[in-house]
Amino acid sequence: MAGFVLRRSLQALLVLWVMSFVIYGLIGLMPGDPLDVMIASNPGATPEVVAHLRAIYGLDQPMPVRYWHWLLDALHGDFGFSRTHSEPVLTVLAPALAQTCKLMLISFGLSVVLAFGLGVAAARKPGGWVDGFVSLFAFAGISVPVFWLALILIIVFAVQLHWLPASGMGTVGDNGFIDQLRHLTLPVLTLTLASTGQFTRYVRAAMIETMRMDFIRTARAKGLGEGRLVLRHALRNALIPVVTIMALSFGTLFSGALVTETMFAQWGMGKMIYDAILANDYNLALVGLLFATLVTLLSNLAADLAYGWLDPRISLK
Amino acid sequence: MSVATPLLQVTDLTVGFRIDGQVRKPVQGISYSLDAGRTLGVVGESGCGKSLTALALLGLIPAPGQVTGSVRFAGAELIGQPEAAWRDLRGNRVAMVFQEPMTALNPVMPIGTQIAEVMVLHQSLAWPEARDAAIGLLEAVGISSPRQRAASYPHQLSGGMRQRAMIAMALACRPALLVADEPTTALDVTIQAQIIELMQELQSEIGMAIQFISHNLAVVSELADEIVVMYAGRIVERAPAATLFDRPAHPYTKGLIATLPDPDRRQARLPVIQGGVPRIDAFAVGCRFAERCPLADAHCRSVEPTLDPLEPEHWAACFKAGQ
Amino acid sequence: MTDAPAITRGDAPILEIDRISVHFPLAGGGWFSGPAPMLRAVENVSLAIRPGETLALVGESGSGKSTLGQVVAGLREPTLGTLKFHGVPMGKAEWRAARKAIQIVFQDPFSALDPRMPVSDLITEPLKIQRIGSAAERRERAASLVAQVGLPLDALNRYPHEFSGGQRQRIAIARALAPDPSLIVADEPLSALDVSIQSQVLNLMKGIQEDRGLSYLFISHDLAVVNHLADRVAVLYLGRLVELAERASLFAQPSHPYTAALLDAVPRIGRGRRRRGRSLSGEMPSPLNPPPGCVFHTRCPKVQAICKTTPPMLEAAPGRPTHLAACHFKE
Numbered sequence: 001m002a003g004f005v006l007r008r009s010l011q012a013l014l015v016l017w018v019m020s021f022v023i024y025g026l027i028g029l030m031p032g033d034p035l036d037v038m039i040a041s042n043p044g045a046t047p048e049v050v051a052h053l054r055a056i057y058g059l060d061q062p063m064p065v066r067y068w069h070w071l072l073d074a075l076h077g078d079f080g081f082s083r084t085h086s087e088p089v090l091t092v093l094a095p096a097l098a099q100t101c102k103l104m105l106i107s108f109g110l111s112v113v114l115a116f117g118l119g120v121a122a123a124r125k126p127g128g129w130v131d132g133f134v135s136l137f138a139f140a141g142i143s144v145p146v147f148w149l150a151l152i153l154i155i156v157f158a159v160q161l162h163w164l165p166a167s168g169m170g171t172v173g174d175n176g177f178i179d180q181l182r183h184l185t186l187p188v189l190t191l192t193l194a195s196t197g198q199f200t201r202y203v204r205a206a207m208i209e210t211m212r213m214d215f216i217r218t219a220r221a222k223g224l225g226e227g228r229l230v231l232r233h234a235l236r237n238a239l240i241p242v243v244t245i246m247a248l249s250f251g252t253l254f255s256g257a258l259v260t261e262t263m264f265a266q267w268g269m270g271k272m273i274y275d276a277i278l279a280n281d282y283n284l285a286l287v288g289l290l291f292a293t294l295v296t297l298l299s300n301l302a303a304d305l306a307y308g309w310l311d312p313r314i315s316l317k
Numbered sequence: 318m319s320v321a322t323p324l325l326q327v328t329d330l331t332v333g334f335r336i337d338g339q340v341r342k343p344v345q346g347i348s349y350s351l352d353a354g355r356t357l358g359v360v361g362e363s364g365c366g367k368s369l370t371a372l373a374l375l376g377l378i379p380a381p382g383q384v385t386g387s388v389r390f391a392g393a394e395l396i397g398q399p400e401a402a403w404r405d406l407r408g409n410r411v412a413m414v415f416q417e418p419m420t421a422l423n424p425v426m427p428i429g430t431q432i433a434e435v436m437v438l439h440q441s442l443a444w445p446e447a448r449d450a451a452i453g454l455l456e457a458v459g460i461s462s463p464r465q466r467a468a469s470y471p472h473q474l475s476g477g478m479r480q481r482a483m484i485a486m487a488l489a490c491r492p493a494l495l496v497a498d499e500p501t502t503a504l505d506v507t508i509q510a511q512i513i514e515l516m517q518e519l520q521s522e523i524g525m526a527i528q529f530i531s532h533n534l535a536v537v538s539e540l541a542d543e544i545v546v547m548y549a550g551r552i553v554e555r556a557p558a559a560t561l562f563d564r565p566a567h568p569y570t571k572g573l574i575a576t577l578p579d580p581d582r583r584q585a586r587l588p589v590i591q592g593g594v595p596r597i598d599a600f601a602v603g604c605r606f607a608e609r610c611p612l613a614d615a616h617c618r619s620v621e622p623t624l625d626p627l628e629p630e631h632w633a634a635c636f637k638a639g640q
Numbered sequence: 641m642t643d644a645p646a647i648t649r650g651d652a653p654i655l656e657i658d659r660i661s662v663h664f665p666l667a668g669g670g671w672f673s674g675p676a677p678m679l680r681a682v683e684n685v686s687l688a689i690r691p692g693e694t695l696a697l698v699g700e701s702g703s704g705k706s707t708l709g710q711v712v713a714g715l716r717e718p719t720l721g722t723l724k725f726h727g728v729p730m731g732k733a734e735w736r737a738a739r740k741a742i743q744i745v746f747q748d749p750f751s752a753l754d755p756r757m758p759v760s761d762l763i764t765e766p767l768k769i770q771r772i773g774s775a776a777e778r779r780e781r782a783a784s785l786v787a788q789v790g791l792p793l794d795a796l797n798r799y800p801h802e803f804s805g806g807q808r809q810r811i812a813i814a815r816a817l818a819p820d821p822s823l824i825v826a827d828e829p830l831s832a833l834d835v836s837i838q839s840q841v842l843n844l845m846k847g848i849q850e851d852r853g854l855s856y857l858f859i860s861h862d863l864a865v866v867n868h869l870a871d872r873v874a875v876l877y878l879g880r881l882v883e884l885a886e887r888a889s890l891f892a893q894p895s896h897p898y899t900a901a902l903l904d905a906v907p908r909i910g911r912g913r914r915r916r917g918r919s920l921s922g923e924m925p926s927p928l929n930p931p932p933g934c935v936f937h938t939r940c941p942k943v944q945a946i947c948k949t950t951p952p953m954l955e956a957a958p959g960r961p962t963h964l965a966a967c968h969f970k971e
Contacts, residue, residue, distance in 0.1 A: 214420035221375055221415075222408035222435050222486070232434075236425050312425055312470040362834045363805070475923055476701065505700040505861045510905040510919035517913065532834045535864075535907035562909050576839040580864035580906040581891070586846070587839035587868060593804050 001308075008304070012297040019293045020074075023286055024067045030280070070286075080283035084276070089287045093272070097291060100268035103184065103260070104253050107191035112246060114196045119203025120230060126208050134200060141197020150190045150263035157186060167265035187264045195253065202245050206238035213237070240310050247303030251296030322392055323350040324493060324526050325374075330386035330396075332369050332378055340383075341597045344369045345550045347386070348624075351543075353493065356520065356527040358541030358558065360534050360573065364594040366550040367530045371496045374528070375411055376403035391493065409439040412487035416499035418479035422471040428482045429455070429467025435489040454485040458515060477508035484515065491523050498530045513539050534573050538562065543630075546570045549595055549605040552624055556631040566633035568610045604635070612637045652727065653688035654822055654855055655712065655742075660685050660721035662707050662879075666928070680927050681707040682718070683879040689823065694849065694856040696870035696887075698863060698902065702924050704879035706827055709859045713744040713825040740770050740819035747828035749808035753800040753815075759786070760796040763815045770819055785814040788851075789844060806837035810844065817848065825857045830865055842868055864906045867891055875899050878927055878935040881954055885963040895957040895965035897942050934968065942969050 045053075054060045058069060073080065079089040122134035158166035164185050210216065211234055219233045258270025269288060276285035308314045332344040344366040351357045359367050373384050376395065388395040390411065395403075407413075415421035423431055432454055433447035442450065448467065455463035458481040471479055480500060487495055497516070501509035517540055520527060531537050537544060537558075544561045546554040546569060554567040565571045572590035592609045595601065603620050607613040617636055624634040661683050665676040682704040689695045689712075699705045710716040711723065714735045723730045725738050743766070746752040753762055763785055764778040773781065786795050789810040800808055809829055816824050826845070830838040846869060849856065860866050866873060866887075873890045875883040875898065883896040894900040901920040922939045925931055931938050937947040946968050954966040965971075 214415065214417060215423040217377065218413075218415060218421045218483075219423070220377055220407070221413040223404045223406070223438055224408075224434070225404060233423055233426070237423070240425075310425065313472050362836055477923055506863070506905040506907075507700055507902060507920045508923070509907070511921070513907075514919055532836075533907065534835070535909050538909045538911070539907050540913055573836060574909060576836045577909065578835075578839065578842070578862075578864040578868050580867055580903060580908065583867050583887075583891075586843050589840045589843060590836050593806060593837065 004308075005301070005305070008301050012294075012301065015297060016290060016293060020071070020286070020290055021067060023289050024070065025063060027277075027282055027286060028063050028066075030277075079287045082276070082281055082284040084279045084281045084284070089283050092284060093269075093287060093291070096267055096269050096272040096288075099266060100257050100261070100270065103187055103191065103257060103266070103268060104250075106184070107188045107195065108250060108253060110188065110192045111196040111199055114192070115199030115203050116235075118196070118200045120207055120235070122200070122204045123207030123211060124226075124230070131204075134204065138197040138200040138204075141193055141195075142201070144194075146190060146194045146259045147263055149193060150186070150260060153186050153190055154263070167263075183264075183266075187260045187266055190260050190263070191253065191257070195249070198249070199242075199246060202242050203238065206240075206242050207234060210234045210238040236310065240307065243306045243310060244303045247299050247306055250299035250302075251292075322389075324353040324391060325351040325528075326387075326389040327370075327374075328387040328389075330370065330373060330384070330388060332366070332373055333383045333385070334381055335383075336598065339598075343550050343597050344373065347547075347552055349545050349552065349555060351494070351526050351528060353526055354520070354524045355542045356529060356540050358537030358544040359528060359530045359547060360532065360537050360544060361547035362532055362594050364549075364596075365547040367547055368498050370547070371413065371498050371528065371530055374494075374496055375407050375413055376400075377407075405439075408435045408487075408492075409490045410492050411494045411496065412490070412492040414480070414483050414487045414495065414497040414500045417503050418476065418483045419471060419503075421483060422479060424471055427468050427470055428474070428479075428486075432467075432482065432486045432489055435486060439490045451485070451489070454489055455482065458482070458485045458488075458519070459511075460485075476504050477511065480504060480508075480512055481515065484512070484519070488519055488523060488525075492525055494526045494528065495520075496528045496530075499532070500529075501536060502531065502533075509536065510539075516540065533577075535577050546573070549600055550597075551605060551634060552632075553606065553635065554633045555624070560628075560631050564631070566627055566631065566638040567606075567635045568612050568637065569606050570633075572609075606635075651690050651692075654691050654726055655689045656687070656724045656727075657708075657712065657718075658686050658722045658724070660708070660711060660718045660723065662704070662711060662716065663719045677928055680930065681879050682711070682876075684721075685876070685879075685881045686721075687874055687881070687884070689855050689857060691822070692849070692853045692855060693871045694858050694869050696866040696873045697857060697859045697876060698861065698866055698873055698899075699876035700861055700902075700924055702878075702927065703876040704927070705859050705861075705876050707879075708876070709744070709825045709827045709857060712823075712857055713742055714739065715744065740766065740772070741821050742823045742825065743816035743819065743821040744825040744827065745809070745812050745816050745829045747831050749805050749812055749832060750800075752812055753808060755800050758797055758799055759791075759811055762800070762811060763796075763818050766815065766819050772819060781818060782814075785817055788817070788848070789814045790840075804837075805833050806840060809833060809841050813841075813844065813848070817852075820852075821854060823855045823857065825859070827859045828861070829858075830860070831862070838865065845869060861902075862906065863891075863903050875902070878924060878930055880935055880966065882936065882967070883963075883965045884954065885957075885960070885965075889960060889963045893971055895960070895963055895970040896936075896967045897940050897969075898936050899965075900971075901939075901941075934966075936967075944968065 058066055070080070081087070082089050082092045085092045118134045118137065122131040125131060154166045157164045165183055168183055216229065216234060219229050224233070257268055258274060260266070261268040261271040269292065273285055273288035273292070276288060327350065328348050330344060330347040331342055333340045333342045347370055349357070359370065361367050369378065372378050374388060378384050384396055386396065395406070422428065429448055429451045432451035433444065436442045436447040436450055437444060452463045452467050455466055460466050460478055460481055466474070474482065501512050504512065513536070516527065529537060529540060541558045543555070543557050545552050546567065548569050554561065554565070554570045561570065562574065565574055569590070575588040576590060578587060590609055595605065595608070601607055601618065603618040604610070604613065604622055607617045610617065622634045622636050624632045626632050627638055662681045664679040664681060666679055685708060687695065697705045697708060707716065711718050714730070725734070725742070728734055730738065757765070760779065760782045763782040767773060767778050767781065782796060783793060786793060791807060791810055800811065803811065830841055833841065842865060845856065848854070856869070858866065858869055870887045872884070872886055874881055875896065877898050883890065883894065883899045885895065890899065891903070894903055905919055920939055925938055933949045934940070934947040934952050937943045940947065952966045952968045954964050957963040957965050957970045
């Protein structure tokens with residue numbers, strides 16, 4: 001078990017390293033470099049000055065060499081400076097990461113709880129009215145585009161009802177918990193609704209399959225009531241495939257966060273990376289993307305660990 | 318020999334399913350009885366309704382199925398009783414052992430817990446006591462180092478041990494009736510012999526009646542007092558075991574006996590029963606066995622025979638019985 | 641059609657295995673743990689199969705009989721030892737050429753047939769892979785095979801789920817017969833079937849053998865069935881060959897106590913209730929950790945001190961030169 005985690009962590013580091021190289025190379029392929037932007041804003045720059053600047057920034061060197069220097073600095077904890085924010089990358093990144101994690105963890109937790117409630121209820125009687133209602137809800141959640149959902153929520157709860165703020169992360173001058181919560185509500189609701197549909201379908205399918213298994217019949221033959229049958233016998237078995245899928249999709253929530261963050265003007269990872277790429281802010285985009293990779297790798301590891309914990313037939317070695 | 322009221326009295330038991338607008342009856346008009354402490358063998362090929370009959374005794378026929386007729390257990394009528402009454406009965410007074418112990422046990426729950434669960438449920442034991450009792454039961458069914466085994470998951474045990482654990486679970490509440498549905502079919506012959514021995518041993522200790530279901534007459538002959546032969550949802554012959562092997566009356570029973578490969582004698586060709594059990598939507602009008610029967614004539618194909626007595630305690634549903 | 645072959649005992653074997661062992665490394669070996677434990681599934685087994693003969697391979701689950709069957713069918717490479725087919729030691733290239741001559745039929749007729757293929761495709765697939773015949777010839781072949789295994793002609797256009805277990809096993813046999821093999825490895829082909837259906841399939845296999853003169857390696861745990869099909873019987877225990885004899889000799893008087901126990905465990909009509917304490921006690925030990933001396937000594941009713949220390953050799957039973965058993969106290 002410890003060996004498994006250690007080995008997987010080493011693998012994750014390796015993947016991160018390879019990804020850093022790939023992303024570095026891809027960003028290098030983008031048209032324009034930081035100097036082009038500087039030159040564009042300063043028409044007086046002569047070619048000599050530009051060449052001098054290139055040498056100072058190391059931009060005259062080939063990509064692998066530049067990457068090598070970046071990597072050495074990164075290993076010392078120096079991820080460089082964000083050009084657009086004029087601050088160290090990590091200083092810019094920290095609040096964005098915190099915000100996105102808050103948003104993601106809350107909506108992920110909510111949608112998992114909702115999905116289990118709805119999925120289990122639907123699976124009790126496939127084809128019944130509860131199942132029909134839940135399926136309708138799930139399909140709606142899967143089919144409705146996130147941006148549209150966000151707009152509708154803004155129109156209903158912010159514009160029409162004035163219950164909640166339409167955008168931003170907090171009212172100026174008010175840093176209270178309630179205020180933050182009010183600003184988080186709509187983005188969390190959007191993300192939750194968007195992912196609950198998918199999760200509910202998984203839970204429902206896994207529960208229906210489990211309830212058909214022989215050992216459920218055995219449990220009935222022991223005289224167990226439906227409650228214990230579902231909770232103690234069926235759910236644990238149904239969890240095995242579902243938890244894996246859920247943990248894996250945690251990483252994709254990151255990309256879903258981009259739309260939500262943009263719609264609700266929230267300063268998070270998605271918005272930060274997007275802006276950084278548009279503005280040719282190399283360092284920030286690179287580190288932002290690497291963090292996204294790291295989250296995906298960690299959720300994969302979490303999926304494997306959950307799998308091994310839930311299913312005694314799997315031994316993690 | 319028979320006491321006034323048998324432990325189990327099944328009368329005209331029928332299981333029906335509505336399929337494509339028509340009611341199909343995979344079990345139809347079954348009647349038999351079983352005395353306390355005795356063993357009834359139920360024999361027939363796959364698809365003859367043996368397992369459904371067993372499930373009906375526990376009220377476990379899946380949702381759209383309709384059960385009619387009467388099942389009296391210890392004097393009380395079971396058919397039509399509320400679900401709560403069924404739950405009190407299952408695993409407690411009537412217990413069941415299934416064919417495939419790998420899939421019939423919960424793969425993610427230690428077997429000790431699965432056994433203890435029954436006692437927590439029916440005997441109001443606290444979990445620690447129930448777990449101790451489960452260890453005792455594992456020992457009683459011949460599992461060595463039962464304390465460690467109780468913590469094992471089904472996949473960590475051999476097929477034979479899994480079936481022993483299954484039996485321990487079924488007998489946890491010392492039931493009056495044990496229904497065993499092909500409990501040895503998935504096992505090696507050596508382990509099969511052990512399990513049959515174990516069941517008889519526990520029977521003499523607990524005194525439960527056993528309804529033992531198998532497609533193999535030879536297996537049933539190792540423990541049954543009385544045998545019921547089923548074909549296509551009907552009982553076609555019923556007799557004490559010795560009588561049945563000595564004087565089988567129904568051509569199907571004769572066929573089942575003849576097709577058994579004899580380990581002590583080689584035959585150039587084994588006798589066969591041609592064809593197979595008809596599908597539930599293709600039961601014939603007359604005798605359901607007629608199309609596979611060497612003796613069938615026009616009468617057999619148009620009129621269905623009833624289960625009639627041939628001699629005391631021996632019934633057969635055949636116009637040519639004894640020929 | 642060939643004439644029924646004259647089985648003369650002097651015939652050169654079509655297949656010989658010589659001191660075959662199969663060891664599996666168990667999962668668990670890795671960077672941070674030591675070397676993986678070795679599961680010794682088959683240990684030093686030598687056998688020969690003669691033309692037109694049925695050799696039965698008998699033992700409990702875990703005896704290694706299926707693993708050995710896979711080696712014979714070329715589906716698994718032995719760890720040690722050699723396999724000769726028609727006297728030729730088999731390597732990768734030889735197997736490619738001989739693939740069609742050795743076919744296998746599996747135990748479970750429900751999972752061994754692709755549910756999305758009609759029977760005609762199932763049967764002709766091995767021919768197609770081996771590029772035998774034109775499409776029309778293959779269709780004709782399929783039709784004649786379906787008739788041979790006793791299925792109606794319209795079976796060709798139907799799918800496996802439309803058939804019962806016994807019929808599916810017939811389809812599997814037709815499929816195995818398609819490339820006209822000289823040896824069929826049948827791995828517990830009857831275990832998943834009702835007894836009444838077993839006899840149908842058993843008769844079919846016998847009839848096919850008489851028609852075509854092919855050989856069977858018939859793997860089973862049920863000696864009652866073996867008695868009706870086999871010419872010779874090999875008994876495996878914990879991967880080792882413990883008895884090898886002509887069928888008649890083995891059933892008349894088994895030499896190894898394990899064979900005797902297997903024979904006794906077969907349920908029989910007319911013996912009445914099973915008497916207590918007669919069946920073989922315990923289960924086969926783990927092949928990860930085989931007992932020292934004779935591997936059967938932990939369950940043997942005749943066990944003596946020597947059995948716990950010295951493994952017996954496979955030798956002729958007293959007065960029976962062709963009846964081999966690995967027991968210090970063979971009958």
